[in-house]
Amino acid sequence: MAGKPQKRTERTRERILEAARELFEEHGYEATSVDAVAARAGVAKATVFAHFSDKASLLIAGKIHRLDALGADMRKAIDTDPTDVPARYLVGVFRPWLALYRQDPEFARLFLSQSTLNDGPWTRHFLDVCAQLETNAARAVDRLLGEGALRPELDPATVTQGVLAFYYHMIVGHSLGALPDAAAQERLFDALIDTWMTGCRPAAGP
Structure with a gap:
């Protein structure tokens, strides 16, 4: 009973x-x-x-299963996806995250204001997912470096931080209307990643 x-x-x-x-x-x-x-x-x-400790926890709890799934998919892609087009691979592991935040601007704003969140189990889970995203980004860059896909003069830690900073920038840009649609957002991301590659251009389209 x-x-x-x-x-x-x-x-x-x-x-x-x-x-x-x-x-x-x-x-x-x-x-x-x-x-x-x-x-x-x-x-x-x-x-x-x-x-649920507060309203933000309700919003987080409603998304947490999808965030966990995205994290698992990202790790799998980093470990197993072919890198015939390395720049395409790197933007590909981020695009599902960008799609999530485009679909739910209010959740995107919550993501961008992590430091204002109250402590609680849902918040801690959410922050752990965010930390894993950064770890996975570093793993993706390390993989490309090991395969000779990154320009050799680049520091991988700097590239990782650059990718993450641009990722945040694009979420902000969409929230403010400066990057109003998926195509504009992804073109910008593709162009940035392309500058770090050893002569490889990303494939067009999703």
Whole structure:
């Protein structure tokens, strides 16, 4: 019988999370209150806070499974994808992340303001995913360096930081409307990566 309370707790958490997803989609993150989430889920506001420390945690929790999947896919691509077109490979491991943040501008803003997040299990998980992204970026650059695909005079640590900085720049650019669509964003990213390659140009299109 000990499992029944735990199952009820899990069902309550999923009901709260589903209510939050629906309201964020219908009204946007900023316009959605925790009171509204509680009412949609049919629970007390205190119950929401028992599962999620704040509204940001609700937004993170709604995306965390996709973030974990993206991280796993990125690691797999770094370890196994062919690099016949090295520049294409490097932009390819980042494009799914950029697509996620294009699709959900409010989550993108949350990603860009990590330092303002309150501590909690969902926040820590999210920050761990962000740290893994940086680690994977370094692994991708190291792979290209080992295969002679990067210009030999480049420092791989500097290239890694450059890729990550440009990645953040493109998320900001899309959020502000300076890079309004996927094609504009990806062309810019491709052009940057291409400058570091040993004579290889990225393939066009997704």
